[in-house]
Amino acid sequence: MNVISLSAQDLSIAAVLVLALAGFSFRMRLGLGGQILVAAIRTTVQLLLVGLVLRIVFASNEPIWIFLAGSIMILAAGREVMARQSRGLKGWSGFGIGVGSIFLSSVAVLLLTLIAIVQADPWYTPRYAIPLLGMLAGNTMTGIALSMNTLTLAVWQNRVIIEQRLLLGQDRVQAIADLRSEGMRAGMIPSINAMATAGIVSLPGMMTGQILAGSPVLEAVKYQILIMFTITATTGFGILLALRFVAWRLFDERHRLHLEYLAPMK
């Protein structure tokens, strides 16, 4: 693999573009200039820091570092799920459900991918494990956040209907079955769209990166397909788990709806 190394100078040419855009925003009073600059600085600093950390983790090959990095990623994803709810669950249960379902589904799919598909030696080789986990957890996080938000809002809006259905003898699963599919759909649409339009509308970012970094195109394509399949599966199973947990939280064992566990509207 021969990678054309990028120098600081090369990157500063790209940075000039962003600066120019921010300049236009100031002149046209769009009010975006500050945000663009802050975001650009954050990207630079965050990615450089992550790069330093990953270099250490990759070099050490110690399972404990991989475990630590993975835990931080999943906890951050759980926090993000909670922050994106317009009316989530009260207290820590939203965070717990986010972390729990992201953890279960992404770690299960990650292990399967590393051990049965990629077969690196050792199987936990961090340069495969960490980026894979990042992509799985990141996409699952988005899906779960959308699904939970859709379900909790729908339960609130349909609370009277849900109780009517319970009164007619439906159980808690039947009483919110259609709301749950609505939530599932909301969370799955990004993954399904990504699969359906991959390569037609745009080249997926990971594949682009691999090609730019010098990988043979077909290798990049195969990895991209692997990533898309595993992302879709992880997102789907993660959402199923999260919605099941939310439903358990909102009903008691006597199939009563408990709206007091919903947080107030943000």
Add this chain to the structure above:
Amino acid sequence: MSLFSVDALFYWSEQKESFSFEIERSFCAGMTGPSGSGKTLLLRALADLDPHQGRVFLNGRECSNWSAPDWRRRVAMLPAESQWWLPTVGEHFDEIDENLFQQMGFNRDTLSWGISRLSSGERQRLALLRLLTNMPPVLLLDEPTRSLDPENVDRVESLIAGYRERTQAAVLWITHDDNQAKRVAQTRFYLKDGYLEEKSEQ
């Protein structure tokens, strides 16, 4: 043994005393009382839709020994305002009893009606028919004739009386109308300020 009995029920913080009462097979108990006296909350507790203390029995078997959905199919509550979640009437019915439909002024065509074109009275009568498809041995009715004209009030009253005779069901009927309570019920309760009093038989 009474079909439906309530022992030391305590269901609501403003309630002053615990309630105990029984309804015999094929009897109807009427319940009146000012708004805000907790009548609807009482029905919700009896249907086990709200947490409560005390024990409620159907046929001598306590509520907690039934699964909640099984209990609610048998101790069936008709809420004051019915809800419909699918586009047409028919989608809310597993099976229909054509006689009962006709008795209420409907027929098979009614099943294809859209929910949005139903009047509030039609919704109320259809909600009662929907509730009866489960053949519940106990009916908890929250003002079942509230938005009905006199002709339909008669229809509902005789439909429920017929159902009671045919299936020996016990009925708890909340109403604001004392005359209706006298017409439909053999026992009458008055609920006020968290106290339940039984009115003497006429």
